[in-house]
Amino acid sequence: MSTAILIDGGFFIKRYRSSYPNETDPRRIAKSLYDMCLKHISQKDRETNRELYRIFYYDCPPLLKKVCNPISNAVIDMSKTKESIFRQAFHAELKKLRKVALRLGHLADHNCWQIVPDKLKKLLSGGIQINDLKENDVIYVVRQKGVDMKIGLDIASLAYKRLVNQIILVAGDSDFVPAAKLARREGIDFILDPMWNPIRPDLHEHIDGLQSTITRPKRIKK
DSSP states (O other): OEEEEEEEHHHHHHHHHHHOTTOOOHHHHHHHHHHHHHHHHOOTTOSSOOEEEEEEEEEOOOOOSEEEOTTTOOEEEGGGSHHHHHHHHHHHHHHTSTTEEEEEOEEEEEEEEEEOHHHHHHHHHTSSOGGGOOGGGEEEEEEEESHHHHHHHHHHHHHHTTOOSEEEEEOOSGGGHHHHHHHHHTTOEEEEEOTTOOOOGGGGGGOSEEOOOSOOOSSOOO
């Protein structure tokens, strides 16, 4: 019995930080991810032994170019931001782990800045004027491209080629439903791991099970 584990990287990082805001070390977070995956195939109450086929981690490499803040005109080297440094180090740690495949999409860069929501609301209501905006009131906008497609294609490939008989997806939204339906039609046991994040009740009909294996904090943010 073979299991493939597919992880939406953007969701994992967001959820992990919500659960463990004080943990920032890329190596320890990578180990937590790996341990979380291994728990899925080593449950003591399983009737059959399971073998890990592979862990697929889907993400995008960080933006590495320099951009100019429209408020302060300051030049920002995106490759040296805290988030960029973390992502690069985290991806490097994942590459070292056994049976982990790093599947990277790309960031769509339209050279666009966006006012943060709370400041935009005040601006539209007249609470502040455009000249009141500060450097940190705008963010550089990029969008992930190719990640959802890679997840869907890999699920289809695993199912059609009969490479596994179980797929565990670590994700939090409903974009996976079409791929889950395809896998289940092919006889694949499809498990969703939302890392303790509540899911919509109607999603239960599209999966064969719901299980989170990461240690649950006493108090977790939704």
